[in-house]
Amino acid sequence: MTQAHATHPIDHDDAHGSLKGYMVGTILSLVLTLASFGVVIFHLVSPGVGLAAIVVLCIAQLVVQLVYFLHIGASRSQRANTGIFVCTALLIAVIVGLSLWVMHNANVNMMPTQMSVDRAMAHD
Incomplete structure (x- = not known):
């Protein structure tokens, strides 16, 4: 038997996280979550600024x-993850956008509930 499966030409060590990376991500996530919570609960800023602060914290x-x-x-070992994420985000955006378009057109083309059938036929 050959050892074809024992070696792999692509090194995936950069694509996987380390304990330090996961700890940094967890701490940053907790800080951002607590900051958003603080903006809402303690009314630290006006409502308009609070909404902008929450959106910025959400994006972060x-x-x-x-x-x-x-x-x-953007690193070479993470390009596959990035490409899959971009394609998935585009697909979701298209599905949501087209669904909203269909629902809007259905709403525009539906008969109003206050209008009777006779009045609707006379309206045409």
């Missing part, structure tokens, strides 16, 4: 989780 949380837990990055 998304980036932290993508980098530290899903290993999305």
Whole structure:
């Protein structure tokens, strides 16, 4: 038998996280979550600024989780993860966008509930 499966030409060590990376990601996620919680519970800023702060903290949380837990990055060993993520995000955006478009058109083309059948036929 050959040892074909014993060696692999691609090194995947960079694509997998380390304990230090997971700890940094966990701590950053907790800090961002507590910051969002603090903005809402303690009313630290006005409602308009609070909404903007929560959106910024949400985007930061998304980036932290993508980098530290899903290993999305620009390095050579992470290109497959990044490509799959981009394709999935595009597919979800298309499905959601088209679903909203269909629901909007169905709403526009439906008969209003206050209109009777006779009145609707006279309206045409």
